[in-house]
Amino acid sequence: MTENVYLLGIGGIGMSALARYYKHAGASVQGYDLTPSALTHRLEEEGIEIHYQDDPLLIPPAVAQNRDNTLVIYTPALPPGHRELQWFREKGYHIIKRSVALGHLSANHTTLAVAGTHGKTTTSTLLAHILHHSGTGCTAFLGGISKNYDTNLLLGNNPFLVAEADEFDRSFLQLHPHAALITSADADHLDIYGSHQAVKEAYSQFASQIEPGGMLVIKKGVEIPLPLQPGVTAYTYHYRESCDFHALNHTVQKGGYYTFDLMLKGEKVRGCRLGVPGWINVENAVGASALAYLNGVVPAAIKEALASFRGVSRRLDVCYSGKQCCYIDDYAHHPEEIRAAVLSVREWFPGEKITGIFQPHLYTRTRDFAPEFAKSLDLLDQVVLMPVYPARELPIPGVGSEMIAGKMTSKNVIILDSQQITGFVRDNKPRILLTLGAGNIDRLVGPITATLKEMNL
Incomplete structure (x- = not known):
């Protein structure tokens, strides 16, 4: 573990999770962000030093005078010509992107990665909640603040690591998961990819990086080539259409809450209730339940976790x-x-x-x-x-x-x-x-x- 970790764009949801992880691991963590936010204030309360001007003179001495024991992590959202990033490059610091850092951390775990143009934050957060609520546990780097745990980082003592796999800047291609879920592969980030076809090709490459003997859960109807490694098993899921994992007998309760039966590879779990409203969250729940089930969580524990899930900040x-x-x-x-x-x-x-x-x-x-x-x-x-x-x-x-x-x-x-x-x-x-x-x-x-x-x- 490096002595110092300095994060450029520390207030981002993914960057802040890394900051918390390295802080917990014992590193001295500092960073820069463009503007203060509720999240940066929380990080400061947790003992992380942050400044809000792009000025190399504001880099803390512990970092500025300790090149060989400092890791610099930056977000690809930084604008071109960022002065601090340029200073670190000129001084020869070890510099990596956020996605590379997550890739390094996940390499020593049994990684469960959730990708997709839509739904990946809620699905990955719910998957992490199922694992924790069931007693299985996991470390999780989330793309939103879990309302159950009031954080975007969960820590566990077992091999599982849940990662939200971000397609922006092809970041998810740094991951080589044991299991992956793909919620969608719609056109987005065309400033990066150029075409919808290129987006689909990136998702295909992501699927090809699942470890041999692993598993892929993909929403039924997502049409991408799946050049899977030997022994990787592919499953489908859907909100209501019959496939490996799906929901049926949906009933909308007061307040938009759903009850439904959950089909897990032919095993029916009756009377599930999801703790957050909206049909789209039922679909997210089916995907998260599928990945949890395939990795050893029993149906009764999945049912309990779905009912106790409180959602993610800024998602319905x-x-x-x-x-x-x-x-x-x-x-x-x-x-x-x-x-x-x-x-x-x-x-x-x-x-x-x-x-x-x-x-x-x-x-x-x-x-x-x-x-x-x-x-x-x-x-x-x-x-x-x-x-x-x-x-x-x-x-x-x-x-x-x-x-x-x-x-x-x-x-x-x-x-x-x-x-x-x-x-x-x-x-x-x-x-x-x-x-x-x-x-x-x-x-x-x-x-x-x-x-x-x-x-x-």
Whole structure:
């Protein structure tokens, strides 16, 4: 174990999990991020030093004066020309990407990797919860904050390691798992891949890296070549269609909660209840249950864990529930994710007016999927679009939220900036409110919730 670990972009969900892991392992951990956040504040409370200016002079002396005993980890989301990263390179530090660090850590474990354009965070978090709740245990690097454990890092003493396998920048190709689950392989990150075909090829390569004798669980209908290693067994799963693992006899309870029977390779587990609402979460539960079952968790323990699962922050996350209003926040930032979120909420609140506030994430994604975004947002009754959150990108001429609005058939759509959102909520008194996006829209959750409480809706 290296003496110092310095993380560039430490406030990211994946980077912060690594920071916590190395801190627990005994390393001195420091880092940089662009802006303070609730997550960076938590890391600071845990004893991790963080600064928020890209300035090599702010690098702690323990790091700046100890090249040979320092590991530098960076996120690919850093902008080109980042001064601190450039300084570390010039000084000859050992520098690796986040995905490489996770690949190194997972190499000594029995890795269960969850990949897919959508659903991987909830599915991997639920898988980790099943393993912990059953007493099996695992170490888990999660892409969201588990509401059961209030963290994105779980630690265990057994060989299992659960990893969310991120397709961005082909990061998941650093993993060679014992078992993998693929939820979807839709087009996304076309700024990296260039085409949907290239996305599919990356998922095929990921599947080919499963260890010989391992296993793959893939959603039925995901059409990609599967050049599997010798002895790797492939299984399918689905929300309702008959296959190796599926759910049947679904019943929607009050509040959008589901009961269902779970089929595990022909073995029926009757009367399962999922602790979070939404049909999309039933599908995630089937996938997580499949991987847990194939790795030795008994059906009764799976059933108990499903009922006690509390979900993931910003995934169909109920932030306020009053007599006249329910407010739900979701990380959805791809057209298919928005569609799934809206349809889940529609089933949850049949016949109710749903207002959605969406912040597009990345100019390239907005450009590449504007018609698809428009189609998914048209499922809402009222839409507020916020300006595009650029993240690592520079503006693209002619690309903005107006591009999406112009392709929508609904006329009940407006564009507002972040300062106008709470005023909109106050004036419109929405019955069902849904915020959507992967940018900094999460910073509005607190003010929106406070406004609704103040109005006593």
